[in-house]
Amino acid sequence: MPARVAMQQISKIYPNGVVANHKVDFAVEKGEIHALVGENGAGKSTLMKLLYGLEQPTHGAIFLEGRRVEIANPQRAIHLGIGMVHQNFMLAPSFTIAENVVLGNEPRKGRLVDHKRAIAITAALSAKFGLQVDPTARIEATPVGMRQRAEILKTLFRGADLLILDEPTAVLTPQETDELFWAVRNLVDQGKTVIFITHKLGEVKEIADRVTVMRHGEVAGRVATREVTEADLARMMVGRAVLLSxxxxxxxxxxxxxxxxxxxxxxxxxxxxxxxxxxxxxxxxxxxxxxxxxxxxxxxxxxxxxxxxxxxxxxxxxxxxxxxxxxxxxxxxxVAHIPEDRLANGVALDASIAENLVVDRYHRPPFTRYGVLWPRSVRQHATALMQQFDIRGAGPGASLRSLSGGNQQKVVAAREFSAAxxxxxxxxxxxxxxxxxxxxxxxxxxxxxxxxxxxxxxxxxxxxxxxxxxxxxxxxxxxxxxxxxxxxxxxxxxxxxxxxxxxxxxx
Ligand SMILES: Nc1ncnc2c1ncn2[C@@H]1O[C@H](COP(=O)(O)OP(=O)(O)OP(=O)(O)O)[C@@H](O)[C@H]1O
Ligand SMILES: [Mg+2]
Structure with missing residues (x-):
């Protein structure tokens, strides 16, 4: 049987010249839970954005069940049965869960949205897949675990049978993670296929059948999880032994x-x-x-x-x-503060890395002297911190938006640690x-x-x-x-x- 997904010799070069994926071969069988791991900036989210039609590959081909496809945009991906839950959630905060689940495809009564049916649909999906939510709760008032279940229900409502979950457990407590894993197993029992990105190698062992390891934009290996230890995976990811003692x-x-x-x-x-x-x-x-x-x-x-x-x-x-x-x-x-939600409180996404690293101190020496801003010291400061914290991106002038999720977090940490x-x-x-x-x-x-x-x-x-x-x-x-x-x-x-x-x- 052909693979549910086969990405062949995929390369992605962003407009700024960053090679995020280089000749990647990636395959997922129908009905498996496939983990995708790698260091920050290794190219995991990029590869999945290509599969979901959010970005286009520079080279290479994508096959679904043996058939070559062009995935021009997410609408096309959804049509092909692919759903994605992003690293940063994308629900409308003032809408209810039911409204979010049916958004873009609302059941109607005449010209109006049929709220009763939206709630019934959500409740039925929720029961069928064991993803517990309160359909009438507003997103902004629900805990993060429930928001995530709502995101998954939304993709299921649109008919996804291949689900891409980009670091779903990063924001969950251990109990919520257990619940999510239970639901993921249930999805697979009902014939779905799941791709799962995580940095927690214990989770890979616990939930995934197979794992693809990426390093610097390339595939460093693909193995059955029962054949490797966490330490093996860490070594494949980083290229050396890593030990959290x-x-x-x-x-x-x-x-x-x-x-x-x-x-x-x-x-x-x-x-x-x-x-x-x-x-x-x-x-x-x-x-x-x-x-x-x-x-x-x-x-x-x-x-x-x-x-x-x-x-x-x-x-x-x-x-x-x-x-x-x-x-x-x-x-x-x-007082220095590394905020839990870096996108809400920590950074300006369209400002440069260098600017983000001095937002709290640009008005002081050595950045401002005699009332004048010294761009050179701002740049030097950024270069030094980027090296110390191993922030991987195009350079101090690159926008924060162009960094991978983990590297954005490192920018915030570097700034706060260096604030003395x-x-x-x-x-x-x-x-x-x-x-x-x-x-x-x-x-x-x-x-x-x-x-x-x-x-x-x-x-x-x-x-x-x-x-x-x-x-x-x-x-x-x-x-x-x-x-x-x-x-x-x-x-x-x-x-x-x-x-x-x-x-x-x-x-
Ligand atoms: N929109 C973009 N424009 C330019 N470069 C980008 C863009 N998005 C990502 N990159 C770069 O591509 C590389 C891979 O990023 P990607 O987000 O795929 O990494 P990742 O493996 O998901 O990392 P993380 O674990 O930190 O989420 C990084 O060097 C990143 O800076
Ligand atoms: Mg990512």
Whole structure:
């Protein structure tokens, strides 16, 4: 039987000259779960954009079930049974889930959209494929896991039998990932084929039948997952052995840098999202924050970064009360922030890499001297950071938009690490970055800690929190359920139990 997808000798050269894919052969059999892995910038998203008609190959041919096809645009891809869920979601935030699922192909009653049927269709698809959603909920009010299920339902509604999922688990908690995997297996049982991009090699072993490894735009290998270990895959990806070991941790805990006292905060609808939050971050300490998504962690970060108003309580940085300060004022007080949603808060996509690396400091020396901006120092600064953080792109003048997802994240991390903060707030700092870069970012977080900075680390990845944090704050329903000393006795399982609020940890 011919392969569901066969891409042959595919090359893609972007207009700026970047060779994103070079003579790639990629094949997926019907009914399999096929993982696609590789470092940031290896060309994974590009290859899938070619398959979904978002970009056109420079050379090469695409065959579907043995038949040569031209995929001029996503409409054509959908017609050919291909659906894609992107690295960055593309749903309309003020629409309901049902409206999003049927968008562009709405059931009608006369000239009006038949909302009842839209809801019924969504509910039926949801039941059939085990992708649980609330059809009437507005996208902006639903947690990220449900948004993702809505995206998948949307592709299924349009008749997709080949689903491309670009880093679907990067934004999910471990529980949500389990649910997604369950649904993916269910899809395959019902005859669908799934291509799955991830940086988490454990997931490849868990869910995929086969895996294609990309390196620098080429295919480094294609193997059955049961025949390889995670370490094998890492070596194929990076070209050397990579090992995320644990760290010896004796922290020298210094004075209190950030003190949060009785902090309270309400959301847009007046619902309390933070209540009586009290903790301190010391110099030379990484304080981890763990919690099931939506339990106040994001709001806590926003408040501390100056992005969200405080209802009650106070925040002190080095003794100075700063609650209610703006982002700029927080920065002036020595707070740096790697935001969880880099597209919303971190970067200007159409500005250059160099500009993005100085947005917080271009008005100061060495970038501005005698009131004049010195483009040369901006460029030198960018070149140095790009080298240090291994940011791969066309050069300091390239737009941020032209970088791969993981490399965009590295730009934000590089800027914040280099800001010499007294308090570094790192929210999901390795979301979407590859294992080599994760190792590097972890090293940087520890270096900041060892140099005496206070670090607040919020991550949905419990292994990351357990690996780096000296103490861990567990948040449940906007409150602190406990503060735990990290150590060998603490595991992902025990932490998970605390996070569900079934057990109160003893401080
Ligand atoms: N629109 C674009 N214009 C120019 N260059 C681009 C564009 N999109 C991607 N690139 C470049 O193509 C290369 C491959 O990028 P791609 O997004 O395919 O990587 P990726 O493997 O998906 O990485 P990540 O894991 O970081 O998402 C990178 O060097 C990137 O800078
Ligand atoms: Mg990508």
């Amino acid at each position: 644990s760290y010896a941790r004796p922290a020298v805990r210094g004075k209190v840098v950030a003190a949060v006292h009785n902090l309270g905060c309400i959301d847009e609808t007046g619902r309390p999202v933070l209540r009586n939050v009290t903790f301190a971050v010391h110099a030379g300490e990484i304080l981890g924050v763990a919690g099931v998504e939506g339990n106040g962690q994001s709001e806590l970060v926003e408040v501390m970064a100056g992005l969200r108003a405080v209802a009650t309580g106070e925040i002190r940085i080095n003794g100075k009360a700063v609650q209610g300060a703006s982002v700029r004022e927080m920065r002036a007080n020595g 903060p007294v308090l570094l707030i790192a929210a999901q700092p390795t979301r979407g970055v590859d294992i080599g870069a994760t190792e590097f970012v972890h090293g940087q977080l520890l270096a900041k800690r060892n140099a005496g900075a206070a670090v607040l680390l919020v991550s949905a990845d419990l292994s990351e929190v357990l690996r780096l944090a000296d103490r861990i704050v567990v948040m449940v329903k906007g409150e602190i359920a406990g503060i735990l000393e990290n150590g060998p006795q603490l595991t992902e399982e025990t932490l998970g139990v605390y996070m569900l609020g079934r057990n109160r940890p003893t401080p």
